[in-house]
Amino acid sequence: MSENNYRELYVTEALEHVDIINQTLLKLEENPDKREHLDQIFRSAHTVKGMSATMGYDQTKELCKNIENIFDKIRKKETKLSSNLASALFKCIDILQQMINDEKKTVNLKPYFNMLENPDKLVQLDNSESMSPTQLPTIRVKMSDLDSLVNLVGELTISKMKLDKIVSEDGTGKSKHALMELGSMITDLQYQSMKIRLVPIDTIFKRFTRVVRDTATSLGKKVELHMDGSKIELDRTILDAITEPLLHILRNSVDHGIENPSERKTSGKQEKGNIWISAYHAGEQITIKIKDDGKGIDVEKVKAKAIEKGIISKDEAIELSEDKALDLLSIPGLSTAKEVTDISGRGVGMDVVINRVKDVGGDVLITTKKGEGTTMILTIPLSVSIIGGLLVNVSNEKYVLPLSSIITTLKIVSNQIKSVHGLEVIEFQDKIVPLVRVAEILEIGNKTYNKNQNETTIVIVEKGGKQYGLIVDSLEHKQEIVIKKLNSSVDSSDTFTNATILPDGRVALILDPGLIVRR
Numbered sequence: 001m002s003e004n005n006y007r008e009l010y011v012t013e014a015l016e017h018v019d020i021i022n023q024t025l026l027k028l029e030e031n032p033d034k035r036e037h038l039d040q041i042f043r044s045a046h047t048v049k050g051m052s053a054t055m056g057y058d059q060t061k062e063l064c065k066n067i068e069n070i071f072d073k074i075r076k077k078e079t080k081l082s083s084n085l086a087s088a089l090f091k092c093i094d095i096l097q098q099m100i101n102d103e104k105k106t107v108n109l110k111p112y113f114n115m116l117e118n119p120d121k122l123v124q125l126d127n128s129e130s131m132s133p134t135q136l137p138t139i140r141v142k143m144s145d146l147d148s149l150v151n152l153v154g155e156l157t158i159s160k161m162k163l164d165k166i167v168s169e170d171g172t173g174k175s176k177h178a179l180m181e182l183g184s185m186i187t188d189l190q191y192q193s194m195k196i197r198l199v200p201i202d203t204i205f206k207r208f209t210r211v212v213r214d215t216a217t218s219l220g221k222k223v224e225l226h227m228d229g230s231k232i233e234l235d236r237t238i239l240d241a242i243t244e245p246l247l248h249i250l251r252n253s254v255d256h257g258i259e260n261p262s263e264r265k266t267s268g269k270q271e272k273g274n275i276w277i278s279a280y281h282a283g284e285q286i287t288i289k290i291k292d293d294g295k296g297i298d299v300e301k302v303k304a305k306a307i308e309k310g311i312i313s314k315d316e317a318i319e320l321s322e323d324k325a326l327d328l329l330s331i332p333g334l335s336t337a338k339e340v341t342d343i344s345g346r347g348v349g350m351d352v353v354i355n356r357v358k359d360v361g362g363d364v365l366i367t368t369k370k371g372e373g374t375t376m377i378l379t380i381p382l383s384v385s386i387i388g389g390l391l392v393n394v395s396n397e398k399y400v401l402p403l404s405s406i407i408t409t410l411k412i413v414s415n416q417i418k419s420v421h422g423l424e425v426i427e428f429q430d431k432i433v434p435l436v437r438v439a440e441i442l443e444i445g446n447k448t449y450n451k452n453q454n455e456t457t458i459v460i461v462e463k464g465g466k467q468y469g470l471i472v473d474s475l476e477h478k479q480e481i482v483i484k485k486l487n488s489s490v491d492s493s494d495t496f497t498n499a500t501i502l503p504d505g506r507v508a509l510i511l512d513p514g515l516i517v518r519r
C-alpha cells in the first residue's frame with residue numbers, strides 16, 4: 001500500500017470514530033449514567049489516538065489524549081458531564097475532525113485544553129475552527145468525475161434511443177434482440193451511475209442534532225430533535241443544495257418557534273420543545289418535513305414588516321390571505337426579530353430556503369398555526385439528471401412535463417370548462433381547478449387548438465400544494481428523459497431551464513409547471 005492509501009484509510013476510519021464520538025456524546029448528554037456510552041467514546045478516542053500516533057500526527061494524538069482523559073475522569077466520577085463541558089467537548093471534536101481531514105492544519109490547541117480543564121470559563125476560539133463540515137465515511141471521488149460519468153451514460157441513452165428508432169423501422173429480429181439486451185444493460189448502468197451519486201440524508205441529519213442543541217443552549221431553551229427517514233438517499237448535488245436551507249429552518253424553529261421553558265409552561269405545554277424532521281419518498285421525489293410545536297409564525301407581524309418595507313400597501317395587507325402572506329417570506333429583509341443576533345434578524349433565512357430549493361427543481365410549502373407550531377414541507381427531486389417525463393404536443397411542438405408534478409390526465413368535453421371571474425376552471429375531484437392554456441402562456445402562434453373543439457386534453461399538475469389544469473393539444477407517451485441544462489441565455493423569459501433530446505434527435509423543452517402557472 002502506498003503512503004497515500006494509508007492516509008486515505010486513516011482518514012476514513014478516524015472520521016468514522018469521530019462520528020461515533022459525536023453521536024454517542026449526544027446520547028450521553030441525555031443519559032449521563034449510561035456506562036456503555038462512556039466506554040464507547042473512550043474506546044473511539046483511544047483508537048483515533050493510536051492511529052494518529054502511527055501516522056505521526058502528534059497534534060492530533062495530543063488532542064485525542066486530552067479528550068480521552070476527560071472521559072476517563074467522568075468514568076471515575078472525578079468530574080461530571082455538565083452542559084458546558086459537553087459544549088467544550090463538542091468543540092474539541094469539531095477541531096479534531098478538521099485536523100483529521102487536513103494533515104497540514106496547525107491549530108493552537110492550548111485554548112482547547114484550557115476549555116476542557118475549565119469548561120465554565122468562556123474561552124475565545126477562532127470561529128472558523130468551530131464549524132464542522134459534513135463528512136462521509138466513504139472513499140473520495142472527485143464530483144466532476146462522477147458528473148462526467150453520469151453525462152456519458154446520458155449520451156449513451158440518447159444514442160441507444162436513436163438506434164431503437166432505426167432498428168424498429170428496418171431491423172431484423174436478431175438486431176432487435178441484441179438491442180434489447182443492450183438496452184437493459186444501459187438501464188442498469190444508468191441506475192448504478194446514479195446510485196453512486198446518492199448519499200443517505202443521514203450524513204446531514206447527524207449534524208442537525210448538534211445545531212439544534214447548540215442553538216437551543218445559547219438561547220436558554222430546551223429542544224428535542226426527532227429524526228425519521230435518515231436512510232433515504234439523495235443525489236449529492238441536491239443534498240449539498242438543501243443543507244443550508246434545512247439549517248435555516250431549524251434555527252428558525254428554535255429561535256422564533258419554540259418558546260422559553262417558562263412561556264411554554266404558562267401556555268400548558270411541556271417545557272421541552274420538539275422539532276420533528278422526517279424524510280420520505282413520494283414518487284420520483286423526496287419529501288422532507290420539518291415541524292415544530294412552537295408558537296407559530298406571527299403572520300400579522302410579517303404583514304406589518306412588509307408594509308413597513310413598502311412591499312405591500314395597508315389595504316393589500318388586509319385583503320391578503322394567510323397563505324399569500326407566508327409567500328412574502330421569500331422576499332429578503334422580512335425578519336420579525338427585534339435585533340440582529342448570531343442566529344437571526346437579517347431576514348434572509350427564508351429567502352435562502354425558498355430560492356435554493358426552487359433552484360434544484362423543488363418546492364416549499366409553509367403551514368403554521370398560532371400557538372401550535374409551524375410545518376415546512378420541502379419537495380425535492382431525487383436526482384438531477386434523469387427524470388420520468390410525459391411528452392405532450394402544443395401547437396405542433398413537443399414538450400416534456402415532469403411526471404413528478406403530474407396528478408393525472410383528463411379528456412373533457414369543452415362545455416365542462418366553466419368561467420369564474422373571467423378565469424377558465426374545471427371541477428376535478430370536488431375541487432375548482434384553474435386552467436392554463438399552455439399555448440397562450442408560451443405565446444406560440446398558429447394555435448392548432450380550437451376553443452370550440454369538442455374535446456380538450458388536460459394535464460392536472462400540482463405545484464406548491466395547489467392544482468392546476470394545463471391545456472395541451474394532445475398527449476404522446478411517457479419516457480425517461482435525460483435532462484440537459486440550458487444556458488440561461490436561450491430563453492430570457494425563464495419558462496425553460498432544461499431540455500432533452502428526443503430519439504429522433506430533436507430537442508424538446510422541459511416545461512416546469514411551477515414556472516408556467518406563475519405567469
Ligand SMILES: Nc1ncnc2c1ncn2[C@@H]1O[C@H](COP(=O)(O)OP(=O)(O)OP(=O)(O)O)[C@@H](O)[C@H]1O
Pocket residue numbers: 248252253254256257258292294295296297298329334335336337343344345346347348349350351374
Ligand atoms: N418556525 C418558525 N416559527 C415562528 N416564526 C418563524 C418560524 N420560521 C420563520 N419564522 C418567522 O419568519 C421570519 C423570517 O425568517 P427568516 O429566517 O427569513 O429571518 P430571521 O430568522 O428573522 O433572520 P435570518 O435571516 O438572520 O435568519 C422570522 O423573523 C420569523 O418571524
Ligand SMILES: [Mg+2]
Pocket residue numbers: 248251252343344345349350
Ligand atoms: Mg432565520
